[in-house]
Amino acid sequence: MIPKIKKILYATGMGAGAPHVYRYALAMAKEHDAKIVVVSALESLSSFAQNLVDIHIPAELREEIQQTAYSQARERLKGRIAKLCEKECGNDPICAQRLSEIRIEDGPPDQVVLKVAKGIDADLIIMGSHRHTVIGEMVLGSTTQKVLHQATQPVLVVRIPDGYYEEGF
Numbered sequence: 001m002i003p004k005i006k007k008i009l010y011a012t013g014m015g016a017g018a019p020h021v022y023r024y025a026l027a028m029a030k031e032h033d034a035k036i037v038v039v040s041a042l043e044s045l046s047s048f049a050q051n052l053v054d055i056h057i058p059a060e061l062r063e064e065i066q067q068t069a070y071s072q073a074r075e076r077l078k079g080r081i082a083k084l085c086e087k088e089c090g091n092d093p094i095c096a097q098r099l100s101e102i103r104i105e106d107g108p109p110d111q112v113v114l115k116v117a118k119g120i121d122a123d124l125i126i127m128g129s130h131r132h133t134v135i136g137e138m139v140l141g142s143t144t145q146k147v148l149h150q151a152t153q154p155v156l157v158v159r160i161p162d163g164y165y166e167e168g169f
Contacts, residue, residue, distance in 0.1 A: 005032040009122040017160030021128035035100040041112035110146035
């Protein structure tokens with residue numbers, strides 16, 4: 001039996017390859033008449049960085065700065081994702097309706113992707129990967145690799161071409 005794909009989780013860090021990978025999510029959504037949920041993760045500071053902040057910034061100011069920074073990062077990410085969706089769909093209302101939600105979550109990217117995929121009951125996860133060479137071998141990025149090995153859903157990994165860049169994103 002052919003599996004039903006009704007909910008696609010598009011995981012992105014909104015890097016240079018985001019438009020390329022999002023086009024695959026849109027194509028799959030169109031093919032299967034599915035909805036897309038976009039997720040991006042905001043990681044906390046490393047313990048070393050947090051210790052530096054703790055030493056140099058008073059406690060009462062730290063919380064305010066951190067909340068402002070996270071809020072601004074969330075809004076920028078949401079704005080970039082919305083701009084990408086608008087660009088790809090143009091005046092096509094059916095295409096625009098395929099995007100059902102944009103989620104910006106706190107935490108390590110692999111854990112965020114897995115948690116959201118489970119929480120929304122995704123039928124497919126789509127994410128991108130650059131080619132990384134380590135002593136001549138190609139390996140996937142660590143986030144993609146972790147999601148691939150831990151996800152209970154199928155994962156489509158879209159290879160981002162070397163040097164891919166698209167103006168405006």
